[in-house]
Amino acid sequence: MSELRTNPTRPHAPAGSPASRKTGYRPEVQGLRALAVLMVVTYHVWLGRVSGGVDIFLLISAFLMTLSFARKVEAGKPLRLVHHWLHLLKRLLPAVVVVVLAVLAGTWAILPASRWPDVLSQAWASLLYRQNWLLADTAVDYYAQDHSGASPLQHFWSLSIQGQVFVLWPLIFAGAALLRRALNRWTPLGTKGVSYPLLLAVAFGAVLAASLVYSIDQTASNQAYAYFDTRARLWEFALGSLLALALPHLKPGKALRVVLGWAGLVAMLSCGLLLTVDRSFPGFIALWPTLAAAAIIVAGQSGSRFGVDRLLTWRPLVALGDNSYALYLWHWPLLVLALAGWGITAPDLWQGLAIVAVSIALAVLTTRHVEKPLREWHWPQSRAWRSAVVIAACGALLAAPITLWQGRISADEAAAAAQPRDLTPGAAVLAPENAGKPTPEAKIIPAPQAMKNEWADIDGLCTDANVPSNPLLQGCLQNSRPEHVTKRIVVLGDSHAQQYMAALGPVAKSHGWEVVTLLKGNCRFGGQSDQRDADCNAFNKASAEYVLEHKPDAVFTVASLTHKDAPYETEVPQYLEGIKPFTDAGIDVVGIRDNPRFTQNMPECVQKKGADAAACNVPLQESLAAASPLDDYRGKVPRLHLMDMSDFICANGTCPAVVGNVYVYKDDNHLTKTYVQTMIPMFEERLLAATGWS
Numbered sequence: 001m002s003e004l005r006t007n008p009t010r011p012h013a014p015a016g017s018p019a020s021r022k023t024g025y026r027p028e029v030q031g032l033r034a035l036a037v038l039m040v041v042t043y044h045v046w047l048g049r050v051s052g053g054v055d056i057f058l059l060i061s062a063f064l065m066t067l068s069f070a071r072k073v074e075a076g077k078p079l080r081l082v083h084h085w086l087h088l089l090k091r092l093l094p095a096v097v098v099v100v101l102a103v104l105a106g107t108w109a110i111l112p113a114s115r116w117p118d119v120l121s122q123a124w125a126s127l128l129y130r131q132n133w134l135l136a137d138t139a140v141d142y143y144a145q146d147h148s149g150a151s152p153l154q155h156f157w158s159l160s161i162q163g164q165v166f167v168l169w170p171l172i173f174a175g176a177a178l179l180r181r182a183l184n185r186w187t188p189l190g191t192k193g194v195s196y197p198l199l200l201a202v203a204f205g206a207v208l209a210a211s212l213v214y215s216i217d218q219t220a221s222n223q224a225y226a227y228f229d230t231r232a233r234l235w236e237f238a239l240g241s242l243l244a245l246a247l248p249h250l251k252p253g254k255a256l257r258v259v260l261g262w263a264g265l266v267a268m269l270s271c272g273l274l275l276t277v278d279r280s281f282p283g284f285i286a287l288w289p290t291l292a293a294a295a296i297i298v299a300g301q302s303g304s305r306f307g308v309d310r311l312l313t314w315r316p317l318v319a320l321g322d323n324s325y326a327l328y329l330w331h332w333p334l335l336v337l338a339l340a341g342w343g344i345t346a347p348d349l350w351q352g353l354a355i356v357a358v359s360i361a362l363a364v365l366t367t368r369h370v371e372k373p374l375r376e377w378h379w380p381q382s383r384a385w386r387s388a389v390v391i392a393a394c395g396a397l398l399a400a401p402i403t404l405w406q407g408r409i410s411a412d413e414a415a416a417a418a419q420p421r422d423l424t425p426g427a428a429v430l431a432p433e434n435a436g437k438p439t440p441e442a443k444i445i446p447a448p449q450a451m452k453n454e455w456a457d458i459d460g461l462c463t464d465a466n467v468p469s470n471p472l473l474q475g476c477l478q479n480s481r482p483e484h485v486t487k488r489i490v491v492l493g494d495s496h497a498q499q500y501m502a503a504l505g506p507v508a509k510s511h512g513w514e515v516v517t518l519l520k521g522n523c524r525f526g527g528q529s530d531q532r533d534a535d536c537n538a539f540n541k542a543s544a545e546y547v548l549e550h551k552p553d554a555v556f557t558v559a560s561l562t563h564k565d566a567p568y569e570t571e572v573p574q575y576l577e578g579i580k581p582f583t584d585a586g587i588d589v590v591g592i593r594d595n596p597r598f599t600q601n602m603p604e605c606v607q608k609k610g611a612d613a614a615a616c617n618v619p620l621q622e623s624l625a626a627a628s629p630l631d632d633y634r635g636k637v638p639r640l641h642l643m644d645m646s647d648f649i650c651a652n653g654t655c656p657a658v659v660g661n662v663y664v665y666k667d668d669n670h671l672t673k674t675y676v677q678t679m680i681p682m683f684e685e686r687l688l689a690a691t692g693w694s
Contacts, residue, residue, distance in 0.1 A: 030321030031312030032296055033060055037324040039269065041331045041359065045352040050281055052271040052289030054158045055236055057328075059290045061162055062169065062240030063297065066200070069173040070244065073196050079177065081170050086387035088166055092325075093394045094374050095366050096159070099329040100126055100398055103152045104405070106337040111152075112607035113448035117409060118151060123402050126156040127395060129163030136228035152333035159329075161230050165237050172207075176200050197245045204238040204245070211235035212284070219283030232282050236290055243294050250298050254307075257299040261308030264295030326363035326371065334359050413447040426662035426678025427648040442661045446674050448607055451663070454672040456502035458517055466516050466550070472542040478516045479505050486512040487693070488552040492525040492543050495670060496558045496594055502676035503683040504556060510684075511693075516552070518543045525557050527574030540578065547582055554691070555582050559591025559642065560629040562669070564599050569625035576637055583639040588691060592643040593630055596623035596650065597669035602657035616657040623655040641690040648679050 039053035072079060100123050107119045125131040135157050176199040183194045211234035218226035226232045252260060271289045301309050311317070320327070334355050339345065347355060380386040423442035428434060446454060462468070462476035479501075489508065491497050498519050508515045523536035525543065532540070547555055557579065562569045572578075579589045598618060605616040630642045649655060649664060649671070657664055659675070666672045676683075688694065 026297075026300070027318050028301060028309040028312040029060060029064070029297065031309075031314065031317040032293060032321075033057070033324045034317045034321035035265075035268070035312070036060070036293070037320070037327050040328065041356055044332060045335055045347060045355055046349075052268070052281075052286065055282065055286045055289045056268065056293040057158065057324075058162065058165075058233060058236040059240035059243070059293055060297075062165070062237035063244045065166070065169055066173075066204075066241040066244035069170065070197060070200065073173065073177050073180075079170065079174050081174060083384055083387075084170060085167065086384055086391065087381075089391045090380060090387045091371065091375050092159075092163075093391055095326055095329055095371050096126065096156075097394045097398045098366055098370050099326075099333065100153065101401070103333045103337075104401060106333065107152065110337050110341045112601075112604040114451040114603055114607065115151075116405070117449045117452070119153060120402055120406050120409075122151055122153040122156070123398070125160070126153050127398055127402075129160045131160040132157040132228040132230060133160070136225045150336050152336040154336075155328070155332035157228050161228075161233050164230050165234070169237065169241070172203055173200070176203055201242060201245050204241040208235045208238035208242065211238065215286075216283045219280065223280070223283075226283075227281060236282070236286060239290055239294065243297060247298065252298065254302055254304050257302035258304050258307045260295045261299030261302060264292045264299065265308050265311075267292035268296070320360075323360070323363045323367045326366040327359055330362045330366070331356070331359040334362075409447075409449045413450050416443040416445050416447040417450075419443060419445065424662055424678075425660040426675050427659060427682065428678055429660035430648050430651050431682065439660055444606070444611065444658055444661050444663060446663065446672060448603060451603060451666050451672070454663075454666040454674060455670075456499050456673050456676065457505070458498070458501055462516055468518075468542075468546050470542040470546065472539055473518055473546060475520075476516060476518055478514070479508060481514055482509065482512040484512050485514045487554065488514045488550075489516070489554045489556055490547055490550070490552045491515060491517040491519070491556045492540075492547070493558050494519060494523050494525075495521055496524070497556065499595075499671045499673070499676060500556070500558075500592060500683075502671075502673040503680045504687075506677075506680055507684045507687065515556075518546060524561055524572050525575075525578055526572045527577030529573040531573040544578065544581060547587065548585060551585060552587060554588040554590060555579070556590045557592070558594050559633065560594040560625075562594045562597045562624065564597045564668075566622075567625065568596070568621075568623055569594065569629060571629040571632060576633060576640075579640065580637055583637050587639070589637075589640050590643060590687065590691060591630065591633065591640060593628060593646055595646070595669070595671055596655045598623075598665075599668070601668050602665040603663045603667070606657050606663070611656075611658040617654045618656075620650050620653050620655055623650060643686050643690050645679060645683060645686065648682055 033056075036053040036056040039051040039056075043051035043053070069079065103119070104123060107116060111119065122131060122134060125134040131153065135154065176196060180194050180196050180199055211231060215226065215232035215235060218229060218232050268289055271292065296308060296312070299308060301307075301313075335347075338351070338355055339347065342351070344351075374390070377390075380390045419442050423440050424445050425434070425439070429437065429439055458477040459480045460477065462478045463481070466476065466478055468474065468476050487508075489504075491501065491504070498517065501515070501517065505515060507513075520536065520539045523532065523539055525540055526532075528537050528541065557575075559572060559575060560569055561572045575591070579591075582589055596618070600615070602616060605613065609615055624646060628644060628646075630644060633640060633642060649659075651659075655664075660678065662675045662678055663672050664675050
């Protein structure tokens with residue numbers, strides 16, 4: 001993907017000719033780069049999988065960089081690192097700026113406002129080459145089949161890693177050169193000095209070993225983070241560097257070159273098809289595509305008409321390799337924005353071909369009219385400060401609209417939050433005393449840009465006697481302990497239990513209740529069941545043991561389970577079996593009815609179509625069961641207290657996305673913190689009525 005090339009604009013010399021040997025130009029590497037980017041594009045567009053193509057790019061970039069720096073040192077030329085970095089940025093940054101500006105325009109035109117802040121944050125991260133760390137911190141699922149919900153700048157993670165390595169690797173080259181000079185001062189006269197390639201081989205061998213061990217360990221324990229972790233990718237660069245250093249000593253015969261080339265090509269192309277790579281990268285599985293590419297590079301120019309280099313040096317393929325950087329930049333945002341604009345989750349054959357064709361066309365235009373003219377512009381080349389001016393101008397061209405847009409978002413968010421509360425009553429408009437009253441005109445809250453902050457707040461980690469001994473429960477959270485605790489409550493379940501903390505938390509504080517939460521995503525509390533995965537069953541078992549050990553006054557749970565498709569609501573698997581040990585121990589259990597789930601993101605529906613659109617007001621019969629599953633629990637377990645707040649979520653036969661100028665949902669199934677807070681008076685009334693607490 002990077003623009004570290006071996007003179008790609010030089011006319012192609014025939015394989016094995018004196019011109020080819022003199023310049024070191026390797027057209028088969030450009031062809032390999034083209035195949036790698038085609039793998040990335042086709043796998044993203046049609047298969048929704050990881051291909052291994054990015055790993056090949058990383059190896060090639062280090063391979064070419066090592067060849068370049070090693071030649072300089074061996075020829076006695078100064079490395080001029082600052083000049084190198086400035087020159088490199090001047091070549092890479094203009095295309096980045098053009099693509100990101102286009103993405104910002106597409107984001108404004110196509111994506112809902114709730115997604116704008118994330119895109120803008122990633123625009124900054126892309127500009128500053130730290131996108132991979134931003135994605136690692138948010139553990140983005142890069143392999144999600146539904147790319148329409150992904151960020152159009154998500155693919156900049158690999159370019160960010162490359163940018164970081166482009167800073168680190170020259171430091172290694174320079175350090176090895178200084179070490180060689182120092183060691184050779186102590187070399188006796190008449191003896192051969194320390195070999196520079198040998199020093200580099202030791203350095204990169206150490207990097208490869210350390211990074212590969214780290215990568216394997218992190219991929220096994222925290223793969224979502226490891227995928228974007230530079231440290232887990234350094235070994236791929238080190239492998240490319242070692243390949244460059246070893247290549248002069250590898251001289252396979254013609255027949256072996258033919259076998260190596262085709263075996264490498266078959267392995268490279270089949271990697272994503274034969275292996276479940278998406279959840280295994282970048283651990284040892286990434287050796288498959290990188291070693292395959294290494295085999296092709298070792299095969300080189302075979303001198304045989306049956307060699308794979310006959311394919312890789314095909315002029316159209318080499319030409320595509322010259323545009324591979326821009327093609328990588330364009331294909332992902334076009335895919336994401338096209339799917340969002342078309343309202344689909346995956347393209348068909350013809351839609352995919354259209355995306356690929358437009359990506360190639362834009363890549364050629366970007367290379368020809370942006371990248372190449374700036375690369376060949378002589379004015380910045382004569383002085384380092386001139387290159388710095390060009391880089392600063394490119395950065396300012398992108399930074400200005402990002403800054404202005406973020407300022408506008410902050411102003412809109414503040415204006416929405418500053419509205420009088422009587423203009424945004426939320427669930428209160430569904431109370432019987434307000435039935436039939438029109439909702440006042442106002443901005444809907446929370447502002448779409450603030451939607452990511454709509455998870456219910458829990459004060460912090462459990463403290464003192466509430467800290468669990470079981471390591472499965474180390475995510476235990478609790479509200480601040482009241483000065484005089486009148487009741488102790490444990491909340492069990494998943495995010496649908498957590499969302500009610502926006503009401504239960506304030507109610508508990510007003511009554512002097514201590515609340516502890518043991519929550520695991522997508523893990524509804526109940527007894528052991530084959531309808532849950534092993535991790536969820538283990539978590540629920542540990543949670544139950546915690547409750548029986550600490551014996552709180554009550555346990556709060558979600559007692560039904562909603563679904564996107566029919567049947568829209570069912571009982572929680574083994575729910576009564578799960579809570580019965582609590583009630584047998586004299587512990588009250590509160591079971592609240594679940595809220596609906598939908599096949600679409602509800603706030604985005606409003607942002608695209610309006611709050612009154614039929615699509616954003618789903619019929620009740622397509623959201624909840626006609627007869628509440630809670631009715632089947634009544635009278636079966638003493639001390640079980642059932643609550644149903646669905647009449648403050650759905651009303652008049654529909655389950656709307658907006659009630660009382662407040663977004664009900666933050667996505668396709670979670671209630672917003674703001675909306676649950678508007679339910680506090682009704683929630684408190686029903687909780688006290690159901691339990692008899694005071």
